[in-house]
Amino acid sequence: MKLATFKKKGYDAPTTGAFLENLYIDLPALTNGEVPSSMLDFLWAGDATMRKARSALEGLPAELEKGSPDALKTSSGKRYAYRPDEIELMAPVPRPGKIIHTACNFPAHLKELATWSEPEWKSHDWKTFSFEHPTGFLQAPSSISASGAKVPVPHFTKQLDYEVEVATIIGKEAFRVSAEDALDYVAGFAVFNDLSARDIQAREHSNRVIYLGKSFNGSCPLGPYLVTKDEIADPVNLSMKLFVNGELRQDSNTSQMQYKFAEMVSWWSNTTLEPGDVITSGSPPGVAAGMKNPRWLQSGDVVEGVVEGLGTLTTHIVK
DSSP: OEEEEEEETTOOSEEEEEEETTEEEEHHHHTTTSSOSSHHHHHHTOHHHHHHHHHHHHTHHHHHTSSOGGGOBOTTSOBOEEOGGGEEEEOSSSSOSOEEEEOSOSHHHHHHHTTOOOHHHHTSOGGGOOOSSOOEEEEOGGGEEOTTEEEEOOTTOSOEEOOEEEEEEEOSOBSSOOTTTGGGGEEEEEEEEOOEEHHHHHHHHHTTOOSTTTOSTTOEEEEEEEEEGGGOSOTTSOEEEEEETTEEEEEEEGGGOSSOHHHHHHHHTTSOBOTTOEEEOOOOSOOGGGSSSOOOBOTTOEEEEEETTTEEEEEEEEO
16 A cells, blocks of 8 residues: 545645555545544554555545546545545655664765765764664654655755655564564655755764754655555665756665665664654765765755655755
């Protein structure tokens, strides 16, 4: 399934949905309220609710071919199908409990960061980065933004950068789980873009901390949907690309990760992981900071993160 969170135009309340046959399906309406309207509640409800959603969707393709979406209703008269222009797409998990960012998980990305000449950046000895286990940091849940969102360039940075990543979204409470069992606790995956204020990040790194350089309004685009793990045959062999105004900037594959998804989930489960929590994969090379003459993001740029099987995450950079 491709699970989504969206608002029907004219309504303030978001709903849990699915993307099917180029339409957005209102799952609470389709199931007469058996599926919660909040994605977090949906994930916390566990496998039984996931099965209800999947069962409700199984017979729909034929129904969707019969007529206009506004004519498709349940036996109780509730409309359940909407065209993309009839909804406002939100991040699949609009407010996760926590975002755990796995740092420098692509060795080639670490190598390019070590070449950046900014003095404050150089003060952090990137060549001594340890790979004894995954390392990372927390990002603010309020930094999440949806595919299609407009993200302003923060007033405090002159060096806005991008990083295409894969988000692992937790589906079950997990504490100290093994790598062998780790994916049993995963609901699915989504595209993630780690927008970064590099000048702020460099100053923070020089003081051995990190926060605002990675956690500002809209800095964590997530979406366009949560693709359940059963739809991804081999998550460690997915092409990852990022485009800026149609120009390919990043081109890699999840096979290049130092730590694979199961290893990351296992390690980060040393603190309790909860449904809806997001673990990022880290970025492949190709970021602006790794260029000899960096081309930072600016107002008017359109950034597209594309991950095989997970869709396209689009972000509009504005003033």
